Amino acid sequence: MINVLNVAEKPSVAKSVATILSRNQQHGMRVRDGRSRYNKIFEFNYVINGQPCHMLVTSVTGHLMELEFEDRFRKWHSCDPTDLYHAPVRKFVPEDKIDIKRTLEEEARRCQWLILWLDCDREGENIAFEVMDVCGAANRHLTIWRARFSALIDREIHEAAQNLVSPNQWFSDAVDARQEIDLRIGASFTRFQTMLLRDKFVIGSAQDDRNLVLSYGPCQFPTLGFIVERYWEIQSHEPEEFWTINCSHTTDEGIATFSWMRGHLFDYTSAVILYEMCVQEPAATVTKVHQQEKRKYPPHPLSTIELEKRASRYFRMSSEQTMKVAEDLYQAGFISYPRTETDGFSSRTDLHTIVREQQEHPVWGSYAQRLLDPGTGLWRNPSSGGHDDKAHPPIHPTKFSAGEIGWSQDHHRVYELVVRHFLACVSQPAVGAETIVEIDIAGEQFSASGRVILVKNYLDVYHFESWGGLMIPTYLQGQQFIPTTLTLDSGVTRPPPLLSEADLLGCMDKAGIGTDATMHDHIKKLLDRFYATKDTSTRFSPTNLARENKVKLLEAMAVFFERSDRMSGNDHLVAVEIVRKCGLCQESNMVLRRNRDGNFMVGCLGFPQCRNAIWLPGPVLEATVTTNICNSCTPGPVYLIQFKFRQLEIPPGFNVNHLGCIGGCDETLRQLIEICGTGSRVQARGRAPNATPSNLQQNNIRDGTCIHCEQIGHASNNCPSQLSDSRHARSNGMSQQTGESSVSCGTCGEPCFLRTANTANNRGRKFYSCPSQGCNFFVWEDSLNNGTNGRNAPYRNVSNSASNPSRRGGRSRGARGGGTFVSATGDPISGRRCYICGDRSHFANACPI
Secondary structure, three states: OEEEEEEEOOHHHHHHHHHHHHOOOOOOOEEEOOOOOOOOEEEEEEEEOOEEEEEEEEEOOOOOOEEEEOHHHOOOOOOOHHHHHOOOEEEEOOHHHHHHHHHHHHHHOOOOEEEEEOOOOHHHHHHHHHHHHHHHHHOOOOEEEEOOOOOOOHHHHHHHHHOOEOOOHHHHHHHHHHHHHHHHHHHHHHHHHHHHHOOOOOOOOOOOHHHOOOOOOOOHHHHHHHHHHHHHHHHOOOOOEEEEEEEEEEEOOEEEEEEEOOOOEOOHHHHHHHHHHHHHOOOEEEEEEEEEEEEEOOOOOEOHHHHHHHHHHHHOOOHHHHHHHHHHHHHOOOEOOOOOOOOOOOOOOOHHHHHHOOOOOOOOHHHHHHHHOHHHOOEOOOOOOOOOOOOOOOEOEOOOOOOOOOOOHHHHHHHHHHHHHHHHHOEOOEEEEEEEEEEEEOOEEEEEEEEEEEEOHHHHOOOOOOOOOEOOOOOOOOOEEOOOEEEEEEEEOOOOOOOEHHHHHHHHHHHOOOOOOOHHHHHHHHHHOOOEEEOOOOEEEEOHHHHOOHHHHHHHHOOOOOOOOOOOOOHHHHOOOEEEEOOOOOOOEEEEEEOOOOOEEEEEOOOOOOOOEEEOEOOEEEEEEEEEEOOOOOOOOOEEEEEEEOHHHOOOOOOOEEEEOOOOOOHHHHHHHHHHOEOOHHHHOOOOOOOOOOOOOOOOOOOOEOOOOOOEOOOHHHOHHHHHHHHHHOOOEEOOOOOOEEEEOOOOOOEEEEEEOOOOOOOOOEEEEOOOOOOOOEEEHHHHHOOOOOEOOOOOOOOOOOOOHHHHOOOOOOOOOOOOOEOOOOOEOOOOOOOOOOOOOOOHHHOOO
């Protein structure tokens, strides 16, 4: 009989291995203490491939050794941080693990074999070689074996003991290389940035600046980069208004909601023209009816990353908590090893046995029975996601449980997720019938889809996923009908949400940051070190340390590096030019910046929490904050801005150069915004008529007085005293400059040139439209010849469109309930008006004129 020293990675694993191997042995198992009171030694007899063995099973507690620089490089001020890239390093057993080391040395001296029961991943292989170094130094004649297993169950442990292999040196070397890279990069950058910034800046999240460490890690900081990048993306987002045409049709069979196949348009005038065409000829023709069978496939077998992502998505559990619970379940023998990249089962795995063990469960037991019944046809060999770490199978249940005493709610949830996921991945996909209907209204295409679930299959057990079914009425190709509702609705673009934990894990996995065993730890470090915070929806935001001090960091870098003249769109947020304190949030500064279109604005640094913004006149070519302070505006200081305007875009009488104040006292800026508008992207896209700029300071509201005649009741750009001369000079007929046929705009007096429509229902038809932004004058040429006028023309002008019910021989069908211009909610849309008579109480298709 030979003595065999067995070493596991944790005390609980050592106990499980010893319990399984000693079961049914003649003399049972004896337990004694080692040098470390937490790491017991289990003794029993066992036979390995016919060889009688006296087994001694003990454990370490994770890594036995640490990597560190030699002593002369360990103090922060002992060397330049760059010296750490070639400083010698050594591996050693730290003081708190000396007792474990002594136990291994004492037991190894009286053994002939060493069997390594460390976790079967790269990290476990590295720990195995640490144990080999300690035991080999005490007994150079040891025969060393490696036991490979994926679950703490009888079948796996006995099979591993009878099929011992050699340790993998390459896996261990890979971990050594990673540890050395992490140490050198992390230590050098941490020392550099901490010593550089700690004494120069007040860092708000620190309680004691003397003890503050601004740590850096090659995995930690790229992970933080994903969080900050998404935050900046949200911060720089500027909402844009868009318009879309929605259509619905109600029959006895139900309601079909049709979506505009253009999606949406950002140009209001274009959207209104297309909508008017649809209202004019509202009959819908079914152009296509497509029916097909659809399948929703079950997920691939469960890897560590997917377990963390799905637990976060379904239960809002952190990745750290998920792995802690999974580790508990693994050590208790209920699930397989939870750290694996593999998402496909090998052909050697007995999947039917795993399902058979779940037949008695009170909730999903009946589904497991259906899976095993060949008559149901429910079984399907699982697909593979294409990843195999060659160490462990996908995560799966290894022992039946209807719930254990002492399990927390999280233990129940994770175990249920693992079981249901496994049962789903060996099931047939869900089957549904999908119908897609496409219709044509006045040349515009719309589509609606419906789905009926025919067979749920795996969805019966995997209730975390759904496949919504929506019935629509039956349609035939060529069928015509009048829509029940036809509306022009507006919306605004929205920024993406903050990264959730599932999103962050996906970003890390895609970029190859960390491993399945360490990703959750990198995220935890960001939270522990106050680089980021996580809200109740498990979404991450960078802290002030990571987002507000970027300017200070760049200023510090300027000491060592020459400033580059390469500026990106977001660099204007960095080259901060403070104008004043924000009067809305009372916390952050208002700074001069440019949006992605190059237009100038003054915005709050507290965005998106504070959305205070002042849009500057559209013709601004250049703007620079000066050191001059306004003597009028309070609270101060309010720094003056030196403006340079585009000469061709400002009215006569205004200087190209202007030193102005955004505090509300500058009459020149007020007039330029009144006349020329602002550089807002929303306005530049084409807002509804009469959209008025009111952005010159939040409380700088227009008083409604015309700057030309000093009267109220009309806008300055629509002043009769200014339009009368221009209308007289630009009368109907031929343009004196271009020779094109033109008419005068009924709103602003600008010449409107003759154009030709190219839509299906009006191809070749001539019309006039105003080229001015914010003006929506439009008229068909033949309506002028008939003695009528277009929209926005004074008073009794009637457009030849769907707006005139008499032209169609019936009442308007453009909208429900009398034709009022409504949104999808049925409420009148504010800011819109009839383009025949100008009345805001109805739209053109319901005009009584």
